[in-house]
Amino acid sequence: MGCGAxxxxxxGLCGACWCETPFIGGTVCEGCGVPLMGAQDGFRIECDxxxxxxxxWKSGRSALLYDGKARALILALKHxxxxxxxxxxxxxxxxxxxxxxxxxxxxxxVPLHWSRLLKRRYNQSALLAQHLGQDTxxxxxxxxxxxxxxxxxxxxxTAQERAKVLNDAIRVHPRRVHHLKGRDVLLVDDVMTSGATxxxxxxxxxxxxxxxxxxxxxxRVAKDA
Numbered sequence: 001m002g003c004g005a006x007x008x009x010x011x012g013l014c015g016a017c018w019c020e021t022p023f024i025g026g027t028v029c030e031g032c033g034v035p036l037m038g039a040q041d042g043f044r045i046e047c048d049x050x051x052x053x054x055x056x057w058k059s060g061r062s063a064l065l066y067d068g069k070a071r072a073l074i075l076a077l078k079h080x081x082x083x084x085x086x087x088x089x090x091x092x093x094x095x096x097x098x099x100x101x102x103x104x105x106x107x108x109x110v111p112l113h114w115s116r117l118l119k120r121r122y123n124q125s126a127l128l129a130q131h132l133g134q135d136t137x138x139x140x141x142x143x144x145x146x147x148x149x150x151x152x153x154x155x156x157x158t159a160q161e162r163a164k165v166l167n168d169a170i171r172v173h174p175r176r177v178h179h180l181k182g183r184d185v186l187l188v189d190d191v192m193t194s195g196a197t198x199x200x201x202x203x204x205x206x207x208x209x210x211x212x213x214x215x216x217x218x219x220r221v222a223k224d225a
Contacts, residue, residue: 001073001088012088021073022065024096024220031055032195033062033096033220055195056202057187057213062220063089063096066191070219074190078124086124089218090131093188097216102184105214107133108144108205110189110197111170115150128218129188138186144176145201162196170200172208180210192217 005014013021027036031050038045046054064070076082077089109125117123126142133140151165172180185205187198192215202213 001085017069020069022067022070023092024062024065028061030059031057032192033060033217034222035065055215056199056206057215059100060192060195060198060215060217061097061100062192062217063092064219066219066221074219077127078190079120081121083122083124083127086127087131090128090135093128093132093216093218094135097186097214100186100214100216101136101138102212102214105138105184105186106144106179107136107138107140107186107188108201109142110187110201111143111145111147113147113150124190125188128190132186132188132216139179141176141179143173144179145170145204146173162194163199166196166200170197170204172204177208180205180208182209182211184212184214185210187213187215189215189217191219191221193221 001013003014003017005016007014024033024035027038027040027045028034029036029047029050030044031046032055034047036045036047066074073085073089077085107129109123109129112120112123112125129140130142132138147170149169151169187201187205189198192198195215198215202215205213
């Protein structure tokens with residue numbers, strides 16, 4: 001899936017690409033999934049940023065650091081017309097997020113505005129969510145959330161600027177509200193940077209009557225990146 005070399009099975013990585021793919025393992029922040037130094041001690045561990053500004057969701061995880069081969073794979077999925085990458089990526093996410101999964105949980109992707117969806121032809125987060133639902137057996141509702149207006153690209157903006165841009169930009173699909181009532185929700189995205197988009201999704205899910213919100217991203221931008 002990375003360089004085109006032959007592998008033992010479909011949708012896999014060769015040894016060289018595997019070594020260049022920065023998987024997240026070991027001790028991580030329970031809030032945002034960023035890797036941390038030290039060993040787990042049985043208590044909830046959070047990074048400095050999550051301690052200062054606790055996320056709205058209960059817990060979050062990511063499978064990869066957004067760097068090296070992982071960045072190349074995600075850009076290929078997002079902009080390179082490589083939707084088949086979502087199948088392998090969802091397996092990594094299922095493994096990374098196994099502690100988040102709850103019975104009767106509903107999976108929902110971060111939505112794209114219709115104009116961007118028309119240009120790309122698919123929502124990469126929705127593809128990840130659908131494959132994740134197949135791998136875990138959980139209910140996936142691809143259009144649970146909708147983006148009411150097109151927001152500018154958030155790259156380079158501060159967390160406060162991102163939150164302002166996303167204010168009132170996302171809502172629950174009026175015909176899908178019944179999927180949320182009293183249920184745990186797993187929000188799925190391709191990359192988590194500041195968490196502003198996931199926070200906006202969390203707010204509308206909570207307002208619609210959801211129980212606990214968890215977030216799972218394919219990749220996490222490292223705090224020192």
